[in-house]
Amino acid sequence: MISTIKNKIRIRGFAGKLLVAAFWLGVWEAADRIVGQEILVVSPACVLERLAQLARQPDFWLTAFFSMARILEGFLLGVLSGALLAVLSARFTVCRALIRPVVSVVKATPVASFIILALVWMHADFVPVFSASLLVAPVVWGNVLEGIQKTDRNLLEMGRMFRFGAVKTAGRVYVPSVMPYFMSACTTGLGLSWKAGVAAEVLSSIPLSIGGKIYDAKIYLETADLFAWTALVILLSVLLEHLMTFLMRRAAAKFNFGL
């Protein structure tokens, strides 16, 4: 009985999402017909068709793979550095005082400035990784630090009382408390890493990169290609976000984290 009700709710939710998607596709289609110039707006059907054509080209999958690898590398680097700095900031006030202004500066600085500066400092291949990590790290730092600071003092006292020690306190109290904050940061950070990573690829003109293809589309005024590659970025970003959420929920269930 309960599972039937749950299934009905799930179906209704899915149907609702489909209706929203259909509405916005309709708006897009209408915009294409009103504007009537393919150089400005391309219809959803044309984008899909172009995407299918591109998918048949040999370098399409390599391009998608390398871009995704770069962005994931940057994302993971940002997550690791952000989390590590958050732990240090929670432990040492000096560390927090030193990092806070840097985070504010990074958040306020346009990503293009960092990308161009990075192009001067390092090899172009590493710029998307660097840019993605730079945008992800502050988000993870802020969320994880907040999670640590909001960990229930009563539970920490309980851990001290029952001699949990550092490792058990971290594993049994801090990690489950911080997990919802960490997961939220990862979800936001993954989207940001795609934005920064692809922007860096555009400005670096790296071969076998989605950003490079977007740059080519701009040069040759191939609006359909621009829309198709952008659609691919959105698709990959959504897929990766779902995969990450799924894996984290599995890990949470396995290790009794509080998600």
Added chain:
Amino acid sequence: MRLEGRITMRLRVRNAVKRFGDKKVLDGFSMDFPEKGMVCLFGPSGCGKTTLLSSIAGLSPLDGGAVEGNRGMKISCVFQEDRLLPWLSARENIAAVFRSRGDGLAQADRWLRRVGLEGAEGKLPGQLSGGMRRRVAIARSLAFGGDLFLLDEPFQRLDARTKKQVMELTGSEAEGRLGILVTHDAGEAEAMADVTYILDGPPLKIVAIRQKK
């Protein structure tokens, strides 16, 4: 105030001072505890009993004075709140106080049975009633064991029958060791305490001492 009698002094609170803002909860408070037996702290809410307990546990540093004799002591506590880890099952919450997880899980099942919670081993605290959570918290404290049991209103939310069983279990486990029981319930004090300190405050003060006859 010094409790003379059959038992030697061990744990002591000396001229303890504890402030929360402008409010002095402990103001030169002193108390000697026996080496073993159940000491009951009986008094109205907010008089400073829990603050005294936290200071003895070493969880809340004093602003002045000292607690002597608690260093190196293995202290176990039933907090006023259950303080169970919400993401761990009843069994895992108890097992967490053991060094080895495997041994801890087996011991946890035994303790859950002793407090009448067989069948609830795999349930999360959120799936248990208030009384069941309380019993898990008591079982955790008894499973941890120690030289000193700090029991801050441990039997609240328990029905009369369960309370009697759990009080008996707690009494037998604390036997031969020192237990400090904070309660508002005269019946609990009567049933469990070897000596009852009647307190008032804040600031906390001893109004009377009653030895078990």
